[in-house]
Amino acid sequence: MARKLNFGAGPSQLPLPVLERAAQEMLNYHDSGMSVLELSHRSALYESLHNQAIADLRSLLGISEEFSVLFTQGGARMQFDAVPLNLATRFPVGNYLVSGYWSDMAEVWARKYTRTQAIPYSNDSTLWNCGSPGYFYYCSNETIDGVEWLPSAADLQSVSSLPIVADMSSNILTTPIPCSSLGVFFAGAQKNLGPAGVTVSVVRKDLLGSAQSFAPSLLDWQLLDQQNSMYNTPPTYMIYMLGLYLDYVKKRGGVQSFYEESVRKSGAIYEVVDSSQGFYTSRVPRARRSRVNIPLSIRNGDAALEKEFLLQSERRGMTQLAGHKSAGGLRVSLYNGISEADTQQLADFMREFAAEHC
Amino acid sequence: MARKLNFGAGPSQLPLPVLERAAQEMLNYHDSGMSVLELSHRSALYESLHNQAIADLRSLLGISEEFSVLFTQGGARMQFDAVPLNLATRFPVGNYLVSGYWSDMAEVWARKYTRTQAIPYSNDSTLWNCGSPGYFYYCSNETIDGVEWLPSAADLQSVSSLPIVADMSSNILTTPIPCSSLGVFFAGAQKNLGPAGVTVSVVRKDLLGSAQSFAPSLLDWQLLDQQNSMYNTPPTYMIYMLGLYLDYVKKRGGVQSFYEESVRKSGAIYEVVDSSQGFYTSRVPRARRSRVNIPLSIRNGDAALEKEFLLQSERRGMTQLAGHKSAGGLRVSLYNGISEADTQQLADFMREFAAEHC
Numbered sequence: 001m002a003r004k005l006n007f008g009a010g011p012s013q014l015p016l017p018v019l020e021r022a023a024q025e026m027l028n029y030h031d032s033g034m035s036v037l038e039l040s041h042r043s044a045l046y047e048s049l050h051n052q053a054i055a056d057l058r059s060l061l062g063i064s065e066e067f068s069v070l071f072t073q074g075g076a077r078m079q080f081d082a083v084p085l086n087l088a089t090r091f092p093v094g095n096y097l098v099s100g101y102w103s104d105m106a107e108v109w110a111r112k113y114t115r116t117q118a119i120p121y122s123n124d125s126t127l128w129n130c131g132s133p134g135y136f137y138y139c140s141n142e143t144i145d146g147v148e149w150l151p152s153a154a155d156l157q158s159v160s161s162l163p164i165v166a167d168m169s170s171n172i173l174t175t176p177i178p179c180s181s182l183g184v185f186f187a188g189a190q191k192n193l194g195p196a197g198v199t200v201s202v203v204r205k206d207l208l209g210s211a212q213s214f215a216p217s218l219l220d221w222q223l224l225d226q227q228n229s230m231y232n233t234p235p236t237y238m239i240y241m242l243g244l245y246l247d248y249v250k251k252r253g254g255v256q257s258f259y260e261e262s263v264r265k266s267g268a269i270y271e272v273v274d275s276s277q278g279f280y281t282s283r284v285p286r287a288r289r290s291r292v293n294i295p296l297s298i299r300n301g302d303a304a305l306e307k308e309f310l311l312q313s314e315r316r317g318m319t320q321l322a323g324h325k326s327a328g329g330l331r332v333s334l335y336n337g338i339s340e341a342d343t344q345q346l347a348d349f350m351r352e353f354a355a356e357h358c
Numbered sequence: 359m360a361r362k363l364n365f366g367a368g369p370s371q372l373p374l375p376v377l378e379r380a381a382q383e384m385l386n387y388h389d390s391g392m393s394v395l396e397l398s399h400r401s402a403l404y405e406s407l408h409n410q411a412i413a414d415l416r417s418l419l420g421i422s423e424e425f426s427v428l429f430t431q432g433g434a435r436m437q438f439d440a441v442p443l444n445l446a447t448r449f450p451v452g453n454y455l456v457s458g459y460w461s462d463m464a465e466v467w468a469r470k471y472t473r474t475q476a477i478p479y480s481n482d483s484t485l486w487n488c489g490s491p492g493y494f495y496y497c498s499n500e501t502i503d504g505v506e507w508l509p510s511a512a513d514l515q516s517v518s519s520l521p522i523v524a525d526m527s528s529n530i531l532t533t534p535i536p537c538s539s540l541g542v543f544f545a546g547a548q549k550n551l552g553p554a555g556v557t558v559s560v561v562r563k564d565l566l567g568s569a570q571s572f573a574p575s576l577l578d579w580q581l582l583d584q585q586n587s588m589y590n591t592p593p594t595y596m597i598y599m600l601g602l603y604l605d606y607v608k609k610r611g612g613v614q615s616f617y618e619e620s621v622r623k624s625g626a627i628y629e630v631v632d633s634s635q636g637f638y639t640s641r642v643p644r645a646r647r648s649r650v651n652i653p654l655s656i657r658n659g660d661a662a663l664e665k666e667f668l669l670q671s672e673r674r675g676m677t678q679l680a681g682h683k684s685a686g687g688l689r690v691s692l693y694n695g696i697s698e699a700d701t702q703q704l705a706d707f708m709r710e711f712a713a714e715h716c
Contacts, residue, residue: 004391008398011594019385019393026381027374033362033675035377037553037599038695040366040678073431073555074576077590081574112572190591195395197431197555197593214470214572216439218432232435233548235555235593236369241395317391320398337396 005342008320009143009293010170010191013337018194018244036240041233050234053243060246060255061177063202070201070221071229071239075188076102076169078219079201080109083137083165083184085215086222087207088114091162093134097121099149099288100142101326102167107137113212121147123287128159135183136160141171141290143191143333144324146282148290156181163207171292172200173249173336175259183207191292192336194242197235249336258336265334265343266291272350279354294332295323306330309353318346363700366678367501367651368528368549371695376602394598399591408592411601418604418613419535421560428559428579429587429597433546434460434527436577437559438467441495441523441542443573444580445565446472449520451492455479457507457646458500459684460525465495471570479505481645486517493541494518499529499648501549501691502682504640506648514539521565529650530558531607531694533617541565549650550694552600555593607694616694623692623701624649630708637712652690653681656715664688667711676704 006013029036032045039046054069063069072078083106084094094114096107099121110116119128128136136159141148148171156164156178163183172187179185183204190196201221208222217223223231249258270289273280273296281297282289298305306329313321323329334343364371387394390403397404412427421427430436441464442452452472454465457479468474477486486494494517499506506529514522514536521541530545537543541562548554559579566580575581581589607616628647631638631654639655640647656663664687671679681687692701 002391003385006392006396006398011396011398011591013396014393016385019395022395023381023384026384027361027377033360034364034677035372037377037380038364038369038371040364040369041554043678073436073593074574075590078431078574078576081576085574109575188591195595196399196591197596216432216436216443216574216577217467218436218439219574232433233369233546233554235431235596237553237599238555238593238596241595319392320401 002317005318005338005345006320007318007332007334007338007346009324009331009333010188010335011196012191012333012335014195014245015248015337018241018248021244022241037237039236041230041236046236049240049243050228050230053239053246056243056246056250057200060173060249061179063179066204067179068203068205068208068221068225070203070224071234072186072199072201072224073197073218073235075196075199076167076186079167079186079199080106081113082201082219082221083135084110084113085219086203086211087135087163087165087184089210089212091133091135093117093132095119095132095134095136095160097128097136097138099139099147100145102142102144102169103137103139106139106167125155125159133162135163135165137165137167139167141168141292143170143293144295144327146284146290146293146295146331147288148292149288150175151178153178153181163204170335171290173255173258174262174292176255189238189242191333194245195238198238198242200242261340262291262334262336265338265340266294268343268347269294269332269334269350272347272354276354277358279358280350292334294334295327295329296332297329301329303328305357312353313346313349316349318349360675363676363696363703364678365676365690365692365696365704367682367689367691368546368693369554370549370691370693372553372603373606373695376599376606379602380599395595397594399588399594404594407598407601408586408588411597411604414601414604414608415558418531418607419537421537424562425537426561426563426566426579426583428561428582429592430544430557430559430582431555431576431593433554433557434525434544437525437544437557438464439471440559440577440579441493442468442471443577444561444569445493445521445523445542447568447570449491449493451475451490453477453490453492453494453518455486455494455496457497457505458503460500460502460527461495461497464497464525483513483517491520493521493523495523495525497525499526499650501528501651502653502685504642504648504651504653504689505646506650507646508533509536511536511539521562528693529648531613531616532620532650534613547596547600552603553596556596556600558600619698620649620692620694623696623698624652626698626701626705627652627690627692627708630705630712634712635716637716638708650692652692653685653687654690655687659687661686663715670711671704671707674707676707
C-alpha cells in the first residue's frame with residue numbers, strides 16, 4: 001500500500017522518518033525495555049525528552065528565557081478560554097483582530113470572561129491600534145478563510161504597546177516569529193508540530209500569575225509553569241512525537257528552510273490557480289493569501305465539478321482536499337509534513353484536471 | 359533487551375499485544391496508506407474507531423444509553439474542576455468523601471466553584487449520608503494511600519439519593535461498576551485503559567446542560583456530548599490506543615476476568631507481606647486494602663533497606679517500585695497491564711529479599 005498524500009487541514013501528514021522512528025521505538029525506547037507510552041512522567045528518561053522538546057522549540061523559534069514554554073492540552077480551543085482567564089485581570093479588554101473564522105470564535109468565547117472588542121481586518125493596520133487598556137489578539141493564519149498575516153516586530157509594535165497574543169496553530173514552524181514583540185503565542189501540534197493532543201503555549205513570564213480565581217488548574221499558565229508542564233500527567237507520548245517532529249525540522253534546516261519551502265509550495269499551487277483562466281478561483285486578496293491553507297473553488301463553485309475533482313484526486317492517492325464544511329469547495333493544506341514533491345504531484349493533477357474540463 | 363516490568367502508578371505497563379499492534383499499524387492503518395496519527399478526526403475511518411471505543415466501553419462496563427460516554431483531556435485533574443463546574447448550579451454543595459490524597463485534592467479544588475463538605479472516611483458508611491442538597495463524591499481507589507472502596511449499588515443508594523460522582527482513575531476496568539447508581543464517573547486512561555492524554559468521563563444525560571457560565575468549552579460536558587467529543591480535535595491517537603487496550607480486555611475475558619485476576623495478583627503480594635513477620639508492612643486496614651496500589655514499608659521505614667530493595671529490583675528488571683514522593687517507602691501497582699506471571703516474579707523477589715535480610 002502506497003502512502004497517501006494528506007492535504008487536509010489537520011491532523012496532518014507526518015514526515016515518513018518521524019513515523020518510522022516511532023514505529024521502531026514503540027516497544028523499546030532508548031534501550032529502556034519500555035515504550036515511551038509506558039514511561040513514568042517522573043522518570044529521568046521521560047524528563048529528558050520533555051526538556052529536549054522545549055529546548056528544540058526555543059532554538060528553532062528563537063524563544064528567549066524571558067518566555068515560559070508550556071505544554072497544554074485541549075488544543076488552541078482551550079487557549080481561547082485560557083487567554084482571557086490569565087490576562088483579563090490585568091488587561092481587562094480583549095481587542096481581537098477578526099481576520100476569519102477562528103479569531104471570530106476566540107473573540108466570542110472571550111466574552112464569557114471579559115469585555116472584548118472585535119477589530120475588523122482592514123487593509124490599514126494603523127486603524128487597529130485601539131488604545132484600549134487590554135491585550136491585542138490575532139490569528140496569524142486562518143485555516144478556513146485562507147488568510148495569513150505575518151507581521152514584523154515593527155508591525156506589532158505599531159499596533160499595540162500592550163501584550164500581544166497570537167494563535168499560530170496553523171503556521172507555527174513554517175516561518176520565523178517576531179517573539180520579542182509578543183506576549184503569548186500558542187499552537188495545537190496537529191498541523192506543523194506533530195499529532196493532536198498536545199498544544200504549545202509560550203507565555204512571557206511577566207504575564208504569569210494573574211489568573212482569575214475560577215480558572216481551572218490546567219488553564220492556569222502559572223501552575224503549569226511552576227511544574228514544567230507536569231502539574232499532572234502530561235500527554236507524554238504526544239510530547240515525544242512532537243519531539244521527533246522537531247528533530248526532523250532541525251535536521252532539515254530549521255524554520256527558515258521550511259519557510260522558503262512553504263513559499264515555493266504555495267507558489268506552485270497559486271501559479272496553477274492564477275494561470276487557470278478562472279477555472280480555479282481563490283477569494284482571498286493576494287496580499288493576504290496563506291502559504292498553508294488555500295481554499296479554492298472550481299468555476300466559482302461548480303459543485304459537480306468539485307465533487308469530480310475530489311473523486312479523481314482520491315483515486316490518485318491525494319486525500320482530504322474538500323473545503324471546510326462551512327465553506328464548501330476545495331482546500332489545499334500545505335503543512336510542513338507535505339513535501340515539495342507531494343505538492344508538485346497535486347499541482348500537476350490540478351493542471352490536468354483543468355485541461356480536461358475546460 | 360528484555361521487556362521491563364513496570365510496577366509504577368502510571369503511566370503504566372501496556373500489554374505487549376497492544377504495543378505490537380500499534381507498532382505494526384504505525385505507517386498504515388487498515389490499508390488507508392496513513393497512520394492513525396494522520397487521520398482527520400472527521401474521516402469515516404477515524405470516526406469508526408472513536409465510536410468503537412465508546413461501544414466497547416459501554417459493553418465492558420455495562421454503561422446504558424442513559425449515560426453519555428465522553429473523551430476529555432487534562433486527566434482526572436481537569437475533571438476536579440469539571441465536576442463542580444457542571445453540577446453545582448443544580449446541586450450547590452459538593453459532599454466529598456475524603457479517603458486519601460486525591461479525594462482531598464478534589465475537595466479543595468472544588469471550593470473554587472461551590473460550597474463543599476469534606477466527609478471523613480469512617481468505617482460506618484451510614485454516617486456519610488450528609489443530606490446536603492448537593493452531589494456526593496468519592497474516589498474508588500486512592501493510588502497514594504492504597505485504599506479502595508468498591509460499593510455495591512445498594513451501598514451507594516444508602517449513601518445518597520443525589521447524584522454520585524466517582525473518580526475511578528486507578529481501578530476502572532479492574533472491577534464491575536454499579537453504573538445504575540452513579541451520576542458521573544471518570545478515569546484518566548494511563549493506568550488501566552491506555553496511555554496518558556485521554557480521559558473517559560461518563561455522565562448521566564440528565565446531568566448535562568447545567569454548566570456554570572464561566573466553564574471553559576472543554577470542561578462543559580454538554581458541549582462535548584453534543585459533538586460526540588469532537589467539539590475540537592480530540593487526542594485521536596490516544597483514543598486509538600485506548601481502543602486497542604479495550605479490544606485486548608475483551609479478548610481476555612472482560613472486566614470480570616480482570617477482576618478475578620486482580621484479586622489473585624494483589625492476594626499474592628499481600629500474602630508475602632502478611633507472612634513476612636513484620637519485614638514488609640502495610641498501614642492500610644485489611645478491609646480497605648487496594649487491589650491495584652499497595653504502599654509498603656520495609657521494617658516500618660528502614661530507608662537504607664528500602665533503597666537496597668529498589669536497587670535490587672531494578673537490577674532484575676522490575677521498575678517504578680518507589681513510593682510516592684509524599685509517602686516514601688515502596689509501592690506496588692498492579693494495573694491490568696501487569697500479568698499474574700509478572701506479579702509472581704515480584705512476589706518471589708520480595709520473599710527472597712526478606713529472607714536475605716531477616
